Amino acid sequence: MTRELVFSRAENEALRQEMERDPTVILMGEDVAGAAGRADQGFVDAWGGPMGATKGLIQRFGPGRVIDTPICEMGFIGAAVGAAVTGLRPVAELMFVNFVGVCLDPIMNEGAFLRYMLGGQVSVPLVIKTAIGATGRAPERGGGSAAQHSGSMYSIFAHVPGLKCVVPSDAYTAKGLLIAAIRDDDPVVYCSHRQLAGTRGEVPEEPYTVPIGKARRLRPGRDVTLVGIARMTGVCLEAAARLAEEGVEAEVVDLLSLSPLDEETLVESVRRTGHLVVVDEDTPRCSVARDVAAVIADRAIDRLDGPVKTVTSPHAPVPYSGVLEAAYVPTPEAVVTAALATLRD
Amino acid sequence: MPDAASETTLQPDLLGDVELLRRLYRQMVTIRRFEERVHALRQSGGLQGSAHLYVGQESVAVGVCARLRRDDYVASTHRGHGHAIAKGVDVARMMAELFGRETGTNRGKGGSMHIADANVGMLGATGVVGAGVPMALGAALSARTRGTDQVAVAFFGDGAMGQGLVYECLNMSRIWKLPLIFVCENNGYAESTPVEYALGSRDLARRVEGFGVPTVTVDGQDVFAVYDRMGQAVARARGGGGPSFLECKTYRYYGHFIGDDPRRYRTAEEEAYYRERDCIERFERTVVGRGALAEAELRAIDQEVERTIATAVSFAEESRPPALSELTTDVYTQG
Numbered sequence: 176m177t178r179e180l181v182f183s184r185a186e187n188e189a190l191r192q193e194m195e196r197d198p199t200v201i202l203m204g205e206d207v208a209g210a211a212g213r214a215d216q217g218f219v220d221a222w223g224g225p226m227g228a229t230k231g232l233i234q235r236f237g238p239g240r241v242i243d244t245p246i247c248e249m250g251f252i253g254a255a256v257g258a259a260v261t262g263l264r265p266v267a268e269l270m271f272v273n274f275v276g277v278c279l280d281p282i283m284n285e286g287a288f289l290r291y292m293l294g295g296q297v298s299v300p301l302v303i304k305t306a307i308g309a310t311g312r313a314p315e316r317g318g319g320s321a322a323q324h325s326g327s328m329y330s331i332f333a334h335v336p337g338l339k340c341v342v343p344s345d346a347y348t349a350k351g352l353l354i355a356a357i358r359d360d361d362p363v364v365y366c367s368h369r370q371l372a373g374t375r376g377e378v379p380e381e382p383y384t385v386p387i388g389k390a391r392r393l394r395p396g397r398d399v400t401l402v403g404i405a406r407m408t409g410v411c412l413e414a415a416a417r418l419a420e421e422g423v424e425a426e427v428v429d430l431l432s433l434s435p436l437d438e439e440t441l442v443e444s445v446r447r448t449g450h451l452v453v454v455d456e457d458t459p460r461c462s463v464a465r466d467v468a469a470v471i472a473d474r475a476i477d478r479l480d481g482p483v484k485t486v487t488s489p490h491a492p493v494p495y496s497g498v499l500e501a502a503y504v505p506t507p508e509a510v511v512t513a514a515l516a517t518l519r520d
Numbered sequence: 521m522p523d524a525a526s527e528t529t530l531q532p533d534l535l536g537d538v539e540l541l542r543r544l545y546r547q548m549v550t551i552r553r554f555e556e557r558v559h560a561l562r563q564s565g566g567l568q569g570s571a572h573l574y575v576g577q578e579s580v581a582v583g584v585c586a587r588l589r590r591d592d593y594v595a596s597t598h599r600g601h602g603h604a605i606a607k608g609v610d611v612a613r614m615m616a617e618l619f620g621r622e623t624g625t626n627r628g629k630g631g632s633m634h635i636a637d638a639n640v641g642m643l644g645a646t647g648v649v650g651a652g653v654p655m656a657l658g659a660a661l662s663a664r665t666r667g668t669d670q671v672a673v674a675f676f677g678d679g680a681m682g683q684g685l686v687y688e689c690l691n692m693s694r695i696w697k698l699p700l701i702f703v704c705e706n707n708g709y710a711e712s713t714p715v716e717y718a719l720g721s722r723d724l725a726r727r728v729e730g731f732g733v734p735t736v737t738v739d740g741q742d743v744f745a746v747y748d749r750m751g752q753a754v755a756r757a758r759g760g761g762g763p764s765f766l767e768c769k770t771y772r773y774y775g776h777f778i779g780d781d782p783r784r785y786r787t788a789e790e791e792a793y794y795r796e797r798d799c800i801e802r803f804e805r806t807v808v809g810r811g812a813l814a815e816a817e818l819r820a821i822d823q824e825v826e827r828t829i830a831t832a833v834s835f836a837e838e839s840r841p842p843a844l845s846e847l848t849t850d851v852y853t854q855g
Contacts, residue, residue, distance in 0.1 A: 201665060239665060245695070250654050250688030257658020260643065261593065262666055265658075284648050285655065292634040293644060294627030295850035336851050360853040 180378040182371045183228040185346040186304075189353035190229065190266065192382045194236050197264065200357060203242040203251055204268025204304075208233035211243035225270050226306060226372045248274050252303065253281035256362075259301040260289065264357060269305040272366060273326045286362040287337030298360040299337075304353070307342070308368040308406055308456060309504050314497035322492035325369075325500075327405075327457035332364040333434040333466070339363040339387055340433040344408035346376030348431055351385030359387060368405040368456075388435040392444065396426035399450035399514045402441065402467055404430045407454040407505060414454075414510035425514060433463050441467060442474045449480035450517045454505050459487040481517035486510050528742045528806045535812045542813065544586060544743055546821050548578040548800050551602045553829045554611055558601075558618060561833075562778045569618060571632040574602035576773040579799035580705050581606040583746025584673060584766075587754045593641045593659040593672040595652035597705075598633050599772070600645030603675050608640040615832040621839035628842045629850070641670075649710075650676060650683030653702070657689045660698040660757075671699040671757040679710025681727075682718055690731040690765070697762035701753045702733070704767045705740065711776045712785040728765045740768030741799045744806075 180188070194200045207229045209221030223230025233241040244251040248269060255267040269275065275282065286299050307327045310319030319325055332340040339361055343349040349367060356363035385391075393408065394415055403411035408429040415425035428444055430437070445451050451471055455464035464485040471483055486505045494500055534540060555575045561567035574581070577599075585594065585606035596603040604614060609625060617624030618632055625635050636644030643659060646652045656674035663670035680686050681704065693700045710718050721727060725735040734756070738745045746768055753764035771794035775782040782791070807813045 199666070242696075245688070245691055247688035247692070249685050250657070250692055253651065253654025253685065254658035254661055254689070254692065257595070257643070257655035257660075257672075258662040258665070259658070260638075260655075261659040261662040263662045280648055280651060281654060285646070285651060289644070290853065291850050292626060292630040293636045293638070294625070294629050296626070296636060296638045298853045339852075 176380045177377050178380065179375050180346050182346040182349050182367070182374050182376065183226050185350040185376070185378045186228040186353055186367065187230060187232070188378070189350045189357070190232060191235065193354055193357045194232065194240065196382070199262060200264045200266065201240045201242060201258070202229060202232060202266045202268070203244055203255060205244055205246055205270055207268050208238070208241050208243050211238070224268060226369065228372070229268070248278040249281060252278045253285065255301055256281050256286045256289070256299060259299045259362070260297040264300045266302040266304055266357060269303050271324045272305045272307045272328045273323045275328065275331060279331070282338070282362070283335050287335045291337060299362045300360045301362040302356045303362070303364045305364065305366055306369050307366045308370055309493055309500050311370045311504070312497050312500070314501045316497065318495040318497045319493070319500045321495040325493040329364070329366050329433055330457055330462045333463055334461070337362065338434060340366065341387055341431060342366045342368070342405040342433060343371070344403065344405055344429050344431065345371065346374065346378050348385050348429070350378055351383050352387070352431065354382055355384035355387050358384065363387065366405065370406050385431065388432045388437060390431055390437040390440040391429045392426065392440065393429050394425070394427040396424035396448065398424045398448055399452060399518060400426045400428060400444045400448045401510060401514065402428045402430055402451065402453045404433070404455050404463060407456055410505060410507050410510060411454050413507040414514065417507060417511050418514055423514065423518065430463070436466070436470070438470050438474065441470060445471050445475045446478045449478055450514070451479070452484045452486060452510060452513045452517060454486045454510055456488055456504055458490050459485060460490055462487060481520040484513040484517050486513050526802065526805055527809070528744045528802050529748070530744045530806045530810065530812070531748065534744065535810060538813065540586070541807055542817070542821065544582055544747070545803060545813070545818060546825065547582045547606050548743065548803065549822060549825045550611060550828065551578045551581065551605045552800065553825050554605065554614070554832070555601055557829050557833060559774065559778060567618060569620065569631050570777060571618065572599040572777050573772065573774040574599050576794065576799070577705055577707060577740065577770045578602055579743035579803070580703070580740045580746055580768045580770055583743040584703055584750050586747055587750040588671070588673065590640055592670050593643055593656060595643045595656035595659070595672070595674050596645040597652060597675050597677060598645060598647055598649070599677070600635055601632070604635050604637070604642050604645070607642045609635065609637040609642050611828060612832040612835040615836040616839050619836040619839070620841060621836055622842040622846070623835070623839040627846065629846070650680040650685045652676060653680065653686050653689045657693055657698060657700055660693070660700040661696065663699060669758050671701065671754055673701045673703055675703050675705060677710065678704065678706040678708065678715050678719065681724060682710065687731070690728060690733055693763035694732045697760070699757035700763045701750070701757055702763065702765040704765065705770050706767055707770045707772045709772070709776070709785070712780070714785070724767045733763050733765050735765040735767065737767040737769065740770035741794070741797045741802065743799055743803055
């Protein structure tokens with residue numbers, strides 16, 4: 176049965192259903208429950224995760240499987256790798272993606288490379304669940320969370336062989352990709368955009384997977400392909416609606432999986448439309464947006480009728496001021512402008 | 521280091537355990553001969569590839585692993601040959617790995633710094649100092665979550681005591697009371713940097729006790745002392761009593777890596793001091809002196825080990841390198 180659910184509750188349902196199905200699934204991270212050890216004073220599950228996505232799980236599964244960690248990302252993600260190669264399927268919560276700065280070693284040198292370095296002896300069924308993205312708070316009142324709590328940075332993970340990286344764009348793909356990530360035998364970085372956490376969408380009640388490595392065509396169109404990642408997929412849909420008013424039929428492809436990258440869907444779409452705009456909230460250098468552009472340059476340049484456009488944040492850290500943050504993130508207007516520019520050229 | 525360097529602290533109750541004594545000796549000699557052969561092969565140009573030799577420290581790996589079961593876990597360091605051999609990894613497949621052959625423990629894709637054998641609980645050597653420690657912590661967490669009585673050992677050196685990660689793991693091991701034993705092999709040097717420079721306080725036991733983890737400092741060149749203290753730590757871990765920390769004072773005879781000349785940072789006098797306390801010679805003086813094993817028995821084991829190493833080298837040399845298709849296999853589980 177399908178019903179409307181908030182994005183973060185869809186993630187919660189995915190975790191609950193997988194933990195019920197498989198006793199080897201554990202959850203660990205900072206404040207995944209909160210108030211650890213204070214049950215005797217009546218305090219349990221104070222936070223339920225920074226976005227509330229893990230609320231209620233400790234009551235159902237207990238502190239042995241919903242493990243509040245000290246603030247030590249390098250240590251507990253390293254431990255999650257050790258647990259993953261010895262019979263568990265840990266979901267480790269990296270509160271904000273920027274904190275990868277203190278734990279890239281266990282994610283890359285251990286988690287991602289172990290299987291290869293060990294000649295296939297082990298697999299590493301690990302999920303790193305992390306939050307990405309700018310806050311989108313009202314520009315006229317103060318600001319957001321600034322550079323260290325608002326990055327996207329997923330191109331780091333896409334760059335590392337051995338890792339997979341998925342980015343849901345709505346409640347439906349959140350639940351399906353999180354379940355797929357937990358069931359996957361390889362380490363998967365699952366990035367949920369903080370502005371999507373409160374959005375609602377149709378979500379089936381029963382467990383299901385959205386396949387890792389597949390993009391999704393959300394809107395068909397023959398004139399230009401708009402590729403979106405996470406929250407930018409919604410931005411692409413909005414841009415497509417405005418383009419339709421000007422008589423341009425835009426196709427919207429929701430990337431969903433940054434690694435593996437669904438090159439076939441991208442190439443097939445651009446071969447039909449002849450125009451490409453990639454929309455990415457991450458910074459531009461060595462980015463997923465530029466990688467998609469390179470794939471098209473390599474495999475479909477003969478079918479391009481205009482330059483490939485990328486619409487990204489500037490090559491700058493995320494600013495605090497709401498006015499600056501709003502200017503930092505790609506907008507539907509910018510996407511429309513880019514689409515019209517490639518169609519004109 | 522005790523001044524009474526000529527013997528070991530062989531406990532009277534072990535005198536009659538001839539099987540154990542033979543096993544300890546065979547493993548220590550196997551590690552030494554394996555590595556001396558690797559060193560000779562590197563010197564002659566018959567072998568290339570990064571490797572860090574363990575010679576001098578054999579009594580630590582052997583004393584520790586003698587207390588472990590096959591299904592217990594060990595996470596190792598960049599200096600991992602000794603840990604692997606003591607945990608039961610096949611030396612022929614290890615040698616093949618160093619030769620980069622498809623018959624190697626890691627199919628030739630890891631080399632000396634990543635030797636692993638999941639079948640005997642050897643989770644792997646690692647090229648990043650301190651990185652094995654959270655692996656062992658995770659294995660201990662896994663064992664407890666799965667309801668087994670397995671324990672995990674994290675080997676690391678004095679160099680890793682400079683890594684914040686190790687302290688994160690000490691803390692987590694204590695708050696979760698995990699079946700984890702920290703084995704710090706203090707060989708006096710982090711690469712070329714001596715402990716008296718790198719460790720603000722050289723009293724590691726006091727440091728670690730601050731985390732609430734029971735700690736002992738032991739003469740690492742005395743295999744029976746290591747075996748004894750490790751027995752207490754394993755009993756505590758298996759019995760649900762939580763983690764322990766063993767600081768084993770030891771010494772590596774060669775440089776940090778093959779090709780490093782340690783005389784650039786330490787004296788001949790210092791090396792001689794430790795060689796006089798050689799763990800294998802001390803073992804022999806004690807067990808032969810006290811009549812537990814006959815010298816002839818030890819020489820027979822020596823010959824047996826020589827044959828094992830010779831067989832390992834032949835096996836490695838005769839094995840094929842990996843097929844080029846292996847270049848991109850096992851990046852992921854599928855394909």
